[in-house]
Amino acid sequence: MSLYFDHNATTPLDERVLETMLPWLREGYANAASLHRGGREARAAIDHAREQVAALAGAHPGQVVFTAGGTEADNLAVKGLAARLPRGRVLVGSMEHPAVLEAAQALAPHGWQVDEIPAGADGRYDLTGLREQLAAGDVRLVAAMAANNETGALQDTAAIAEAAREAGALFHCDAVQLAGKGMLRYPETGAHTLALSAHKIYGPKGVGALILDKGVDIEPQLHGGGHEGGLRAGTENTAGIVGFGAAAELAAAELEERYAGLLTLRDRLEGGLSGMPGVTVFAEHVARLPNTVQFAVPGYEGEGLLMSLDRHGIAVSSGSACASGRGEPSHVLLAMGIDPTVAYGAVRVSLGRDNSAEDVDSFLATLRELTSAGAAMPSLNPAVLAG
Amino acid sequence: MDAIYLDNAASAPLDPAVREAMLPYLAGVANPASGHGPGRRAGAAVETARERVAALIGAAPDEIVWTSGATEADNLAIAGPAAFAGGPGHIVTTAIEHKAVLDPVRRLARAGWRVTELGVDAGGRVDPAELAAALADDTVLVSVMHVNNETGTIQDLAAIGEHVRAHGAVFHVDAAQSLGKLPLSADAVGADLISLSAHKLHGPQGVGALYVRRRPRARLAPILHGGGHEQGLRPGTLPVHQVVGMGAACALAGERMAAERAAIARRRDRLWTRLAGLGGVRRHGDADHTVSGILNVGVAGVHGEALLAGLTLGEPALAVSSGAACSDARAGSSYVLRAMGLTPVQAAASLRFSLGRFTTDDDIERAADRVIEEVTRLRALAPSAADPDAIAGAA
Numbered sequence: 001m002s003l004y005f006d007h008n009a010t011t012p013l014d015e016r017v018l019e020t021m022l023p024w025l026r027e028g029y030a031n032a033a034s035l036h037r038g039g040r041e042a043r044a045a046i047d048h049a050r051e052q053v054a055a056l057a058g059a060h061p062g063q064v065v066f067t068a069g070g071t072e073a074d075n076l077a078v079k080g081l082a083a084r085l086p087r088g089r090v091l092v093g094s095m096e097h098p099a100v101l102e103a104a105q106a107l108a109p110h111g112w113q114v115d116e117i118p119a120g121a122d123g124r125y126d127l128t129g130l131r132e133q134l135a136a137g138d139v140r141l142v143a144a145m146a147a148n149n150e151t152g153a154l155q156d157t158a159a160i161a162e163a164a165r166e167a168g169a170l171f172h173c174d175a176v177q178l179a180g181k182g183m184l185r186y187p188e189t190g191a192h193t194l195a196l197s198a199h200k201i202y203g204p205k206g207v208g209a210l211i212l213d214k215g216v217d218i219e220p221q222l223h224g225g226g227h228e229g230g231l232r233a234g235t236e237n238t239a240g241i242v243g244f245g246a247a248a249e250l251a252a253a254e255l256e257e258r259y260a261g262l263l264t265l266r267d268r269l270e271g272g273l274s275g276m277p278g279v280t281v282f283a284e285h286v287a288r289l290p291n292t293v294q295f296a297v298p299g300y301e302g303e304g305l306l307m308s309l310d311r312h313g314i315a316v317s318s319g320s321a322c323a324s325g326r327g328e329p330s331h332v333l334l335a336m337g338i339d340p341t342v343a344y345g346a347v348r349v350s351l352g353r354d355n356s357a358e359d360v361d362s363f364l365a366t367l368r369e370l371t372s373a374g375a376a377m378p379s380l381n382p383a384v385l386a387g
Numbered sequence: 388m389d390a391i392y393l394d395n396a397a398s399a400p401l402d403p404a405v406r407e408a409m410l411p412y413l414a415g416v417a418n419p420a421s422g423h424g425p426g427r428r429a430g431a432a433v434e435t436a437r438e439r440v441a442a443l444i445g446a447a448p449d450e451i452v453w454t455s456g457a458t459e460a461d462n463l464a465i466a467g468p469a470a471f472a473g474g475p476g477h478i479v480t481t482a483i484e485h486k487a488v489l490d491p492v493r494r495l496a497r498a499g500w501r502v503t504e505l506g507v508d509a510g511g512r513v514d515p516a517e518l519a520a521a522l523a524d525d526t527v528l529v530s531v532m533h534v535n536n537e538t539g540t541i542q543d544l545a546a547i548g549e550h551v552r553a554h555g556a557v558f559h560v561d562a563a564q565s566l567g568k569l570p571l572s573a574d575a576v577g578a579d580l581i582s583l584s585a586h587k588l589h590g591p592q593g594v595g596a597l598y599v600r601r602r603p604r605a606r607l608a609p610i611l612h613g614g615g616h617e618q619g620l621r622p623g624t625l626p627v628h629q630v631v632g633m634g635a636a637c638a639l640a641g642e643r644m645a646a647e648r649a650a651i652a653r654r655r656d657r658l659w660t661r662l663a664g665l666g667g668v669r670r671h672g673d674a675d676h677t678v679s680g681i682l683n684v685g686v687a688g689v690h691g692e693a694l695l696a697g698l699t700l701g702e703p704a705l706a707v708s709s710g711a712a713c714s715d716a717r718a719g720s721s722y723v724l725r726a727m728g729l730t731p732v733q734a735a736a737s738l739r740f741s742l743g744r745f746t747t748d749d750d751i752e753r754a755a756d757r758v759i760e761e762v763t764r765l766r767a768l769a770p771s772a773a774d775p776d777a778i779a780g781a782a
Contacts, residue, residue, distance in 0.1 A: 004417075004425065006417075006418070006421055006423065006425075006426075009417075009418040009420075009421050009426075009624075010417060010418040010421075010624060012414070012415075013413055013414055015414075018413060018414065021413070025401050025406050025409070025591070026401070026406070027400075029398055029399070029400040029401055029586075029592075030392075030394065030397070030398055030706065031394070031397035031398035031586075031592075033397070034394055034397050034398075034706070034708060035695070035699060035708075036390065036394065036699040036704065036705070036706040036707070036708075037390055037699065037700075037704050037706065038390060038392065038394075038706050039394075039397075039706075068455030068456075068459070068593065068623065068626075069455075069623045069624060069626075070623075070624075071611060071613050071614060071622045071623035071624070072455070072611060072623060074613065075611045075612060075613065079612075097613065097614075098612075098613040098614045098615070098622070099612070099613030099614060099622060099623075100613065101613065102612035102613040102614075102622070103611075103612045103613055105612070106612045197624075199624060199626075204413065204626065204628070205624055205625065205626035205627060205628070205629070206455065206593050206594065206625075206626025206629050207593065207626075221462075221610065221611070222458060222459055222462050222610075223462060223486075223487070223490035223491045223494060224458055224461065224462070224485065224486035224487030224488065224489065224490040224491065225458060225486045225487060225490075226486075233458045233462075233486070233487060233490070234455060234456045234457075234458035234459060234487070235397075235398060235456060235458070235586060235592055235593075236592065236593075237455070237456075237591070237592045237593025237594075237629075238592055239591070239592065239593075240592070240593050240626070240629075303422070306422060306423065307422070309423075310422070310423040310424050313424070314423075315417070315421070315423035315424065315425050315426070316423070317421060317422075317423075318422075
């Protein structure tokens with residue numbers, strides 16, 4: 001058995017996307033900055049992809065800056081916006097991806113005060129806490145995600161944007177997880193900048209984008225060569241960008257169908273989990289991504305369950321792929337005020353368009369087997385035992 | 388592309404063997420940072436690729452940090468040591484570096500760093516003694532490219548590296564144009580940091596690497612933050628197919644380097660012999676110290692823009708460049724050629740031919756025919772422009 005339930009970490013490349021990329025891995029090898037025919041053809045393909053990505057995000061093609069991924073897009077936004085602002089406070093969501101959190105923390109040595117937007121126990125940012133932070137003054141930049149990668153909780157970005165703008169701050173929104181799984185309209189998010197990634201929407205790894213209004217003053221983070229309107233230097237990865245465009249177009253065209261399919265699977269999965277005694281589903285009571293369920297089984301450590309499931313050919317995550325193997329509980333769950341002993345138990349299932357109802361049933365059966373009375377407890381953490 | 392492709396220094400065709408190595412990982416699913424089976428398999432492929440890249444420059448695998456390309460590697464190599472050093476100091480570089488080095492260096496200059504941009508001789512070479520004399524107490528970083536992207540001129544890295552090592556500054560080498568084309572040993576040149584690119588080496592676009600010396604450890608701060616990948620020096624989900632492609636490209640280049648160098652140099656020499664027959668054509672660079680795949684020539688009696696347009700738009704179309712691809716979109720002649728003493732007019736009437744693994748004898752003959760035809764046509768159209776003094780020392 002081989003079941004993949006880790007689509008928030010990365011998705012399999014859609015075969016239709018691969019087909020669009022292959023010509024650019026064969027004859028379309030020219031440098032898109034070159035003036036000869038091959039270069040001009042690559043440039044035209046990149047510009048077409050720019051339109052496709054813009055359409056997915058409800059943006060204008062001129063608002064798309066291609067990067068090497070979501071992490072670079074987040075870095076460009078947070079550090080690039082800050083570099084053109086007077087020094088002050090940056091408010092960063094406590095449940096953000098490390099790409100945003102660490103980019104914000106990197107501002108501290110440059111004279112910025114880094115403060116966090118508190119999270120509520122429900123998995124959403126605490127808007128009252130946000131407004132208090134803003135009222136304290138001097139906030140120049142706010143960074144908050146559209147959807148959390150671990151719990152799937154959707155954030156009220158429109159309200160965050162409104163509060164940030166009222167306080168005179170810019171707002172960066174990491175939309176890496178929402179794109180392709182929910183409706184994303186750049187103007188409606190209220191964000192000044194939006195980060196996107198291709199490999200979370202069945203596109204290739206190694207390419208992402210920052211959506212930004214050209215009226216927003218931003219400092220490039222990679223220099224040399226004047227690519228991407230001077231905002232991002234480096235020879236364009238034509239095949240990757242073309243793949244991103246194709247993946248974006250498919251995601252937009254199939255959004256409703258994918259959403260409905262994922263939600264059906266998620267309901268089936270949660271139905272099964274609710275029949276297991278004591279299982280906690282995190283951010284259970286708020287609107288979430290249609291594909292994401294993060295839960296804990298009492299007495300079982302998440303990393304241990306992950307390994308046991310892996311031995312059965314089932315790929316899940318305990319949280320963010322980037323944090324795997326560190327043996328620390330999820331910063332997202334801790335920010336929500338979840339007890340660390342419970343947070344140690346977190347398992348994240350993130351479904352995809354390649355999963356079926358049978359896959360979900362197999363997963364539930366294996367999980368029940370692994371956690372039934374008498375089953376060997378997988379590598380229990382002392383902290384959990386103490387709890 | 389029906390065009391005759393002589394722009395390998397801008398981007399070289401992906402080798403079919405490299406593409407085949409990439410495809411299973413392009414179709415594959417996992418994030419190499421994930422702890423499950425698919426993630427571990429992706430991680431193993433990444434490590435094999437890392438070994439292959441390291442082997443080509445005599446490095447250890449844990450000295451290779453993946454990046455999105457040589458531009459990012461150059462940015463990390465300049466801004467990283469500067470950030471680690473804290474306050475402003477002194478940087479030594481050359482006037483002919485790629486923009487991916489010069490732009491970050493000039494940003495540091497605006498932030499209060501003292502910058503020495505060394506000039507070059509008429510062949511485009513830096514004088515190692517002049518570089519040694521430029522080193523000061525507060526010199527933090529020295530950045531010198533191995534092979535120039537426009538002229539192909541090779542720098543005397545061993546001599547330069549000896550001076551830098553004796554001084555103690557961090558020594559960065561941009562090897563985007565030399566990787567796999569010339570023998571390059573991190574230890575032999577004494578480099579602390581080396582920027583590498585895949586797509587100049589018949590690998591994929593969008594991936595590169597920075598060699599970071601372990602012993603003694605090169606000290607630098609990351610320029611991208613978040614996630615702790617690549618020993619904390621470079622975050623972001625690794626594009627597995629891309630790094631596998633770079634590994635495959637390096638392995639192939641390592642096997643074939645000696646034979647390929649000779650074959651490409653022979654074709655380059657043939658092209659030069661034919662173009663020289665036109666008269667009023669001058670070769671730029673240092674013929675005794677040049678990479679085999681690049682031939683940069685100045686053509687007297689024609690306007691550079693007209694010549695480039697005629698060649699790239701004519702039939703058969705010739706894919707060549709006036710210099711660096713990323714400068715193409717900008718107005719102005721090559722700063723590299725001007726640093727070598729050419730006038731702006733001379734520099735503008737220049738062509739860079741760059742050959743690769745897939746360049747054939749027939750490509751060379753057809754390209755030469757086409758250039759000779761076009762230059763002859765343009766000179767006949769504007770005989771007054773055929774001023775022999777426009778190219779000093781024309782061959």
